[in-house]
Amino acid sequence: MTFVTSPYLPSIDKYIKYVESIYSRKLLTNNGPLVKELTKRLEEYLGVKNLLLTSSGTMALQIAFGVKKLQSKNVITTPFTFQATYSALAWQGTQVEFCDINTKTWNLDINILKSLLKQGKKIDCIVPVHTFGNPCDIEQLNNLKAQYDFEIIYDSAHALTTKNSKLESILNYGDINCFSLHATKLFHTIEGGGITFKDRHDFERATKMINFGLDGDDVSELGINGKLSEFHAAMGLAVLDDLSMIIEQRQARVKLYKALLGGNVQYQHQSNDFAVAPAYMPIVLESPNSVISIEKKLQEKNIFPRRYFYPCVHQTSWYKNNFPAVSLPNSEYISARVLCLPLSPVLDKNIIQIICNIILTELKKNS
Secondary structure (H helix, E strand, O other), X not given: OXXXXXXXXXXXXXXXXXXXXXXXXXXXXXXXXHHHHHHHHHHXXXXXXXXXXXXXXXXXXXXXXXXXXXOOOEEEEOOOOXXXXXXXXXXXXXXXXXXXXXXXXXXXXXXXXXXXXXXXOOOOEEEOEOHHHOOOOHHHHHHHHHHXXXXXXXXXXXOOOOEEXXXXXXXXXXXXXXXXXXXXOOOOOOOOEEEEEOOHHHHHHHHHHOEOOXXXXXXXXXXXXXXXXXXXXXXXXXXXXXXXXXXXXXXXXXXXXXXXXXXXXXXXXOOOOEEOOOOOEEEEOOOHHHHHHHHHHHHHOOEEOEOOOOOOHHHOHHHHHHXXXXXXXXXXXXXXXXXXXXXXXXXXXXXXXXXXXXXXXXXXXXO
């Protein structure tokens, strides 16, 4: 069977060497040597400071929102994202308002955001998502931040390796960036996540918050257990050694997909000013019916794409049962037509050929 993504597993011998060091030290968690090593190596690889590893990407979001004390505050985010972006805000008791997306980039639409801000309501924080690693309009967001005085916490779940033309990490923008290190991600620790902070004081507070708020024997922050274990860090260190190769192999498969599919499908528009390592292989089809028929045909061949992100957050049963209906036509249009095709560094190129043949055949039938 072929799934939408397949976790990369490094050499077992390499992983075992790290695990053996855990056994010899008998330190399994609580900011152990491997967590410290992975933190340092990631900061060097990415060119960032104040990086904190967490037990998951969702935990990273919750800690970031807690650091900025967003309880009962007004926050704007996107409905075209994984549920965790919204859920982490809801857990904090924030007042969430959605901004629709741009139909080309699939990120927050800056013009729509400007209209929301001009309504005069005090907005305390914007949580934009670098959708599939594709950067938001960070310069305009910075300009709006200066004008309206809000915090920017980026959901960079898919954007860990995204860099600009000067090879500067996208994680250096905004006040806080949160990313996921889940097994489905391009770089992973099996389960895990992380945060980068612009402000050192925020970083120091968050470091206590992921360890129950402990400050020595005292408790100085409202905390939780959000630490990454040594075993998860071991996987991260083993995968990090192969990261350049992983990116190259994914890029080659994306190139093949686009060569075979050509202009018969739509792709996410990405700025030439940024290098985006392919986290997923999303396409947009001409109609929801095409998505359904193609998905069915692929599943018959034991190939399982996924409709990221469908339904939009505001169209989920939980949201509709708890809040008044809202109309966000751009998000709804893309969500109903997007399909993420299988992508991994070890995906057989013959499978890609089969996938593309099925898509092109179905599109011809539906035309």
